[in-house]
Amino acid sequence: MNARPAEKIATAAIVGHFINGRDVADSARTQPITNPATGEITRQVALASRATVEDAIAAAADAFPSWRNTPPAKRAKILFRFKALLEENADEIVATLTNEHGKVLDDAMGELQRGIEVVDYACGIAELLKGEHTKNVGPDIDSWSEFQPLGVVAGITPFNFPAMVPMWMFPMAIACGNTFVLKPSEKDPSAPMLIAHLFKEAGLPDGVYNVVNGDKEAVDTLLEDKRVQAISFVGSTPIAEYIYTTGTRNGKRVQALGGAKNHAIVMPDADIDNTVSALMGAAYGSCGERCMAISVAVCVGDETADTIVAKLSNELQKLKVGNGTDSCNNMGPLITKAHHDKVRSYVDLGIEEGAELVVDGRPLKVAGYEAGFFLGGCLFDKVTPDMRIYREEIFGPVLCVVRADSQEHAMQLINDHEYGNGTCIFTRDGEAARYFADNIAVGMVGINVPLPVPVAMHSFGGWKRSLFGDLFAYGPDSIRFYTRRKTITQRWPKGGVRDKAQFSFPSNQ
Numbered sequence: 001m002n003a004r005p006a007e008k009i010a011t012a013a014i015v016g017h018f019i020n021g022r023d024v025a026d027s028a029r030t031q032p033i034t035n036p037a038t039g040e041i042t043r044q045v046a047l048a049s050r051a052t053v054e055d056a057i058a059a060a061a062d063a064f065p066s067w068r069n070t071p072p073a074k075r076a077k078i079l080f081r082f083k084a085l086l087e088e089n090a091d092e093i094v095a096t097l098t099n100e101h102g103k104v105l106d107d108a109m110g111e112l113q114r115g116i117e118v119v120d121y122a123c124g125i126a127e128l129l130k131g132e133h134t135k136n137v138g139p140d141i142d143s144w145s146e147f148q149p150l151g152v153v154a155g156i157t158p159f160n161f162p163a164m165v166p167m168w169m170f171p172m173a174i175a176c177g178n179t180f181v182l183k184p185s186e187k188d189p190s191a192p193m194l195i196a197h198l199f200k201e202a203g204l205p206d207g208v209y210n211v212v213n214g215d216k217e218a219v220d221t222l223l224e225d226k227r228v229q230a231i232s233f234v235g236s237t238p239i240a241e242y243i244y245t246t247g248t249r250n251g252k253r254v255q256a257l258g259g260a261k262n263h264a265i266v267m268p269d270a271d272i273d274n275t276v277s278a279l280m281g282a283a284y285g286s287c288g289e290r291c292m293a294i295s296v297a298v299c300v301g302d303e304t305a306d307t308i309v310a311k312l313s314n315e316l317q318k319l320k321v322g323n324g325t326d327s328c329n330n331m332g333p334l335i336t337k338a339h340h341d342k343v344r345s346y347v348d349l350g351i352e353e354g355a356e357l358v359v360d361g362r363p364l365k366v367a368g369y370e371a372g373f374f375l376g377g378c379l380f381d382k383v384t385p386d387m388r389i390y391r392e393e394i395f396g397p398v399l400c401v402v403r404a405d406s407q408e409h410a411m412q413l414i415n416d417h418e419y420g421n422g423t424c425i426f427t428r429d430g431e432a433a434r435y436f437a438d439n440i441a442v443g444m445v446g447i448n449v450p451l452p453v454p455v456a457m458h459s460f461g462g463w464k465r466s467l468f469g470d471l472f473a474y475g476p477d478s479i480r481f482y483t484r485r486k487t488i489t490q491r492w493p494k495g496g497v498r499d500k501a502q503f504s505f506p507s508n509q
Contacts, residue, residue, distance in 0.1 A: 020059035021206030036102035039371030048214035060179035063207030100188035115167030147483035149177030159185035244468035260421030270426035282450035343396030420463030
């Protein structure tokens with residue numbers, strides 16, 4: 001009996017590429033894939049050459065004419081089958097996510113489900129692509145608009161959500177009639193490869209969806225190739241800015257979602273126990289490797305801060321850290337040793353800068369997994385805006401507590417920060433919450449909701465240096481991003497009647 005695609009990918013010595021409906025090797029250059037819980041190298045990932053990426057673009061370009069003319073309802077049927085296959089194979093996908101990223105199984109399942117929600121939204125593409133029509137805009141003249149696909153589009157995605165973030169992009173792009181080339185993170189490439197095989201199994205024509213694993217060479221090829229019409233990106237701000245400037249310079253439409261430093265304001269009237277529970281999940285879930293993680297708690301008043309810090313310290317003693325495959329654990333390892341060392345260095349830096357390290361996760365050792373990339377939850381108090389641990393994105397299990405003397409002071413800190421991705425406020429006061437939502441300079445806002453990640457029928461994106469480009473990811477903005485509006489105006493002359501030439505600009509007068 002032939003092995004299922006998931007089994008082939010999970011046991012392959014080298015993870016290659018998926019181009020024109022088949023696996024492609026191109027393994028002249030490789031990079032190790034590591035299980036972050038054990039520190040062991042489990043396999044290698046092939047790093048695509050420029051020629052291989054160009055092959056993927058060519059496959060997408062060849063598939064585009066037929067796919068763009070495929071009726072949206074037929075595209076939706078394939079997406080419905082794809083959604084069913086994702087659900088049927090959820091356990092395999094989730095296990096792959098945990099083994100390569102390190103996140104706990106429940107978190108991995110939540111990631112997959114949020115990705116499936118976007119596929120579900122894309123299944124309504126026949127309705128979403130409807131244009132507008134006006135009869136008799138002028139004498140016997142009708143006008144309408146329609147949304148036409150761009151052509152070959154590409155996505156470049158990060159390591160922290162190897163299943164969900166690609167699904168923010170390719171289901172909507174493909175539903176709109178485009179063909180797609182994905183360059184996922186080379187740190188955890190197996191889940192995107194498995195998902196590509198499932199899409200083919202759902203009946204997607206060859207060449208419509210392609211996956212190339214690689215590094216900067218692959219990225220630059222996508223940015224420079226004239227056949228690629230648009231680029232979607234999620235990652236750090238420096239790379240997002242590079243993607244945006246390079247892509248737009250090469251004539252591409254670009255949406256590049258960058259970094260974050262998400263603040264939560266805790267008002268004195270907040271439900272403190274529920275706030276602490278929310279902060280624990282938002283700061284330490286997925287080991288803090290989320291662009292929407294809460295990394296700063298701004299407590300209004302010293303009494304509020306003292307209470308929050310004391311209760312967080314107590315909860316951190318109960319935090320269960322270990323292999324993500326153990327359902328008893330709350331938090332797994334960081335993805336690589338290099339990232340572990342970087343996050344740990346920020347903890348060292350915070351101490352040097354004068355912040356008070358209330359809970360130190362550095363000494364943590366997980367029995368049986370001593371070589372894993374584990375770091376316990378860290379909590380800093382009395383952090384100030386001049387400190388690098390406040391200004392920079394740490395992307396790990398480190399929460400900074402900043403003290404403010406008023407809601408206005410707390411909001412000014414947030415509005416002054418270079419990032420504007422997500423934020424939230426904990427309060428029982430409706431007036432305070434409304435004022436916060438109206439006046440905070442951040443793209444995604446929560447009221448007693450710590451991770452205000454929009455659901456699939458809304459769009460995801462930040463402000464300031466958290467987003468380069470004009471349109472957010474998925475939701476209604478994705479239709480605008482992955483299509484061009486075309487407006488057609490037509491008139492059929494009446495038989496036997498000759499119109500006089502009109503030399504003035506046409507109008508309805």
